[in-house]
Amino acid sequence: MRRLFQGIRDYFKLEHALFLIPICGFALYDSVFQSFSSILGVLTDAYPDVSVTTIQLIISIPPMASIPGTLLAGFLSAYIRKKRIAQFALCVIFIGGTIPVVFRNPTIYAMFACCVCVGVGQGLLHPMANAFICQTWSDEQRGKALGFKQSFNFIGDALVALCVGYLALAHWGNAFLVYLGVIPIFILTQVLFPAGELEKKLVSRESKLDGVKALFRPRMVYLLALFFFAMMFLYVFNTNIAMLVKSRGLGTTADVSKISFTVSVVSFLLGILYGGISKKLGRFTLTTGFFFLASGMLVASFGPSLEVIALGGVLFGVGLGIQQISTIFYVSKTVEKSLVTIAISVTVSFISLGATLSPIVINGLQEIVFGATAPNQALLIAGVGYIALMLIEGLSTLTRRQKSTAREDEEGLEALDELDD
Structure with a gap:
């Protein structure tokens, strides 16, 4: 003890x-x-x-x-x-x-x-x-x-x-x-x-566009696109869960507030434990978060009862806690320290844009796929979207890990050659 x-x-x-x-x-x-x-x-x-x-x-x-x-x-x-x-x-x-x-x-x-x-x-x-x-x-x-x-x-x-x-x-x-x-x-x-420290200027007379190039490196551009769509799908739960419960006659606003409270509590606990979780999962932390978000969306979408939808809320809360923190954590590890503030600012702007466009894009996709709009269809599309993001991020992580391993092996061989010499 x-x-x-x-x-x-x-x-x-x-x-x-x-x-x-x-x-x-x-x-x-x-x-x-x-x-x-x-x-x-x-x-x-x-x-x-x-x-x-x-x-x-x-x-x-x-x-x-x-x-x-x-x-x-x-x-x-x-x-x-x-x-x-x-x-x-x-x-x-x-x-x-x-x-x-x-x-x-x-x-x-x-x-x-x-x-x-x-x-x-x-x-x-x-x-x-x-x-x-x-x-x-x-x-x-x-x-x-x-x-x-x-x-x-x-x-x-x-x-x-x-x-x-x-x-x-x-x-x-x-x-x-x-x-x-x-x-x-x-x-x-x-x-x-x-x-606090002053950040590196993106554009200056001495370095010209070096700051811009250092900020918008390929990995950063990839994360901006990834988190833009991640927030677009994330927002679907908040804007549709109440309508889903009402449309199926499964509960009142009080029941919806209980689901929302459960999501907040689970996300709160994930925030406290995030340091240990990210240490255990390593590079696959965000991929795991996307898995839970996809599961939560799909369970809620097909949930026949309030209890099943609440279970979807729990899974969603786990993924929410991971994604919200990983967004800043991943971006901060992608750029140099002197560009962290502007990198976070650009990322948050992309995330806000994704949330703003979420209803327009998701409802448009529903019209194309189903010919009509409904809360369960919106959650289904978001769930499928998160599956796609999970696969993309998982493959990207595997590729980067393989490159890192190959680089370490090459450096090890070079070190052995130097010892032989």
Whole structure:
């Protein structure tokens, strides 16, 4: 038993652990706006003259606005220290997030301004946390730090969603009081967060386009395409699982929320254990993640009962936890340290684009293949898509491993020849 507790303590032991405190704060606020979906119904009453589609834009604007923010973060990182970019992002999020608190009855345009500010701030903040982790820790420690950060992101979103629901009971604008939490995170960033390194410029008078060539190497381009489609398929589960349960008459919104909660818990646990998992699976970590995602999608698609669909949710949660962390982990190991921030920024932009295009592409494929759209068909297409990604990534991993083995054998033979000489 003592050896077990010793092993657990050693697993959670991490160098520079205090740096994770502000980083977990970043993780909390770089995607928190999705937690406000629970007040959309109240907003339709607050803005009776505004269409439902326009109200729904309040949730969809921040992810779109985060794309230019993410790209801007990558560009600025060559000129401004990461600490200052993160603090500026927190200020933008705070200003935008507190608009409904300061103005008790804001116009719909003021709400759009709130969404844009929060979105741009989230876009600026997200690459900073991941880039700092990738430049501070290496190998297994990096995997652990990314996993811990992602786990806090999952559990933080759930806690914020709970706070939003209770705060909005008196007045919907009170839900935005959660953005007051940005203040202590800003202070902790000032006290605990190091300045960070300046990134390598993609284009300069001295090196010309060397930075661009170093960033968009073949392996990086492959990962951008891989994660673009991976996020496109991933988004299908979130946008179709509720409709699947409703269309089959298997449960209520409460039952759907239980499935979503289960996915969050499983992904949270995967985040904590990711360092050990990636150490065991090695290069096949992402391939394994795609396998679980494909299994989850297909089980949910053909699930005849709520219990089977929930099982699909568990499998999906395992794959989700692996894919979300592996995205940053793989990219960080592909480029040199001085290009990590811009590489993550470009990757996150491609991922956001994949999520945005997901409904259009998946519904279009359904029309072509089935002649109509249905939630189970969308999940089926996503499952088949993940099988394709699993095969592609698996073959790519085998090829790279064979090349690496051949290179090591060649170096060993050269060393023996030198000894003979």
